[in-house]
Amino acid sequence: MTEIRVENVWKEYGASVVLERVNLTLPDHEFLVVIGPSGVGKTTLLRLLLSQETPTRGRILIDGEPIAAEPTADRGVVFQRYSVFPHRTVLGNVMLGPQWAASPLLGRLFGRRRRDLRDRAMALLERIGLSAAAGHYPQQLSGGMQQRLAIAQALIMQPKVLLLDEPFGALDPGTRKSMHALVRELWEEHAMTIVMVTHDLSEAFSLGTRVIAIDRPRRDPQAPERFGATITSDFVAKCPIVRESRRFEAARAAARAAAPSPLAAPALALPLAGSAGPALPASALAKDR
Numbered sequence: 001m002t003e004i005r006v007e008n009v010w011k012e013y014g015a016s017v018v019l020e021r022v023n024l025t026l027p028d029h030e031f032l033v034v035i036g037p038s039g040v041g042k043t044t045l046l047r048l049l050l051s052q053e054t055p056t057r058g059r060i061l062i063d064g065e066p067i068a069a070e071p072t073a074d075r076g077v078v079f080q081r082y083s084v085f086p087h088r089t090v091l092g093n094v095m096l097g098p099q100w101a102a103s104p105l106l107g108r109l110f111g112r113r114r115r116d117l118r119d120r121a122m123a124l125l126e127r128i129g130l131s132a133a134a135g136h137y138p139q140q141l142s143g144g145m146q147q148r149l150a151i152a153q154a155l156i157m158q159p160k161v162l163l164l165d166e167p168f169g170a171l172d173p174g175t176r177k178s179m180h181a182l183v184r185e186l187w188e189e190h191a192m193t194i195v196m197v198t199h200d201l202s203e204a205f206s207l208g209t210r211v212i213a214i215d216r217p218r219r220d221p222q223a224p225e226r227f228g229a230t231i232t233s234d235f236v237a238k239c240p241i242v243r244e245s246r247r248f249e250a251a252r253a254a255a256r257a258a259a260p261s262p263l264a265a266p267a268l269a270l271p272l273a274g275s276a277g278p279a280l281p282a283s284a285l286a287k288d289r
């Protein structure tokens with residue numbers, strides 16, 4: 001259960017107002033998509049939710065408590081230009097975060113704890129279709145595979161909130177599509193709250209349960225930095241049918257991916273809406289290899 005409340009938040013850098021009067025309540029398990037013109041403050045909003053920035057005015061609450069002053073493991077982030085460690089294997093990259101969290105001095109676990117973490121990391125890599133590449137280094141991966149690795153790095157920390165900053169912006173259309181299906185399924189399975197920034201309107205409305213637009217309602221041509229941006233429209237897929245159809249689409253994509261061939265299998269039983277779909281095999285995501 002994670003509720004995020006943004007209460008009258010402003011962000012200023014010196015005399016430059018980037019965000020003003022931002023108010024937003026996100027109930028548990030929302031998939032919020034943020035759209036808006038370039039440079040308007042979308043990433044700044046994400047950085048505030050991550051505690052990489054602090055509001056100049058106003059406050060942000062998570063489950064009724066003021067947000068931690070520093071980034072914490074319960075808030076994961078994936079950027080368009082992801083940062084995976086080039087000198088570590090795929091498996092090493094995924095194990096790194098939990099190792100540093102459990103052992104801040106050495107950044108290493110030993111014995112059973114290491115084996116348990118390895119098993120968990122391998123299960124996650126299997127889930128996102130990267131288990132065959134567990135021993136590879138990032139430079140041996142395609143862009144889509146690296147982005148999946150970045151998502152695995154965030155998910156292994158079991159975040160309550162996942163922040164995605166144009167995560168698919170650098171990917172080709174086919175890879176984007178498979179990543180959409182993957183993220184939607186992971187959102188459903190892990191029951192996380194997701195906040196995603198994108199420039200792609202069709203992506204926004206096909207993935208989000210709610211889409212907000214950020215823009216500057218007031219402009220001063222003599223001093224553009226005088227007024228900040230705020231939420232100018234807010235589309236909530238309130239209708240239960242829309243939310244249910246998101247779940248149905250996720251289940252259908254997973255069922256399709258699990259089918260060995262379109263002709264071989266008898267009719268597939270779809271999981272009930274709201275239940276976790278079957279795991280997506282690596283072959284389903286092979287497009288971007």
Ligand SMILES: Nc1ncnc2c1ncn2[C@@H]1O[C@H](COP(=O)(O)OP(=O)(O)OP(=O)(O)O)[C@@H](O)[C@H]1O
Pocket residue numbers: 013018036037038039040041042043044045
């Ligand atoms: N640390 C900083 N110091 C000063 N100004 C900053 C800082 N960080 C961001 N800004 C300014 O805040 C404004 C909003 O930036 P932000 O990156 O949030 O926009 P955006 O909507 O995400 O843009 P894009 O869509 O191009 O990624 C920009 O004018 C930027 O120059």
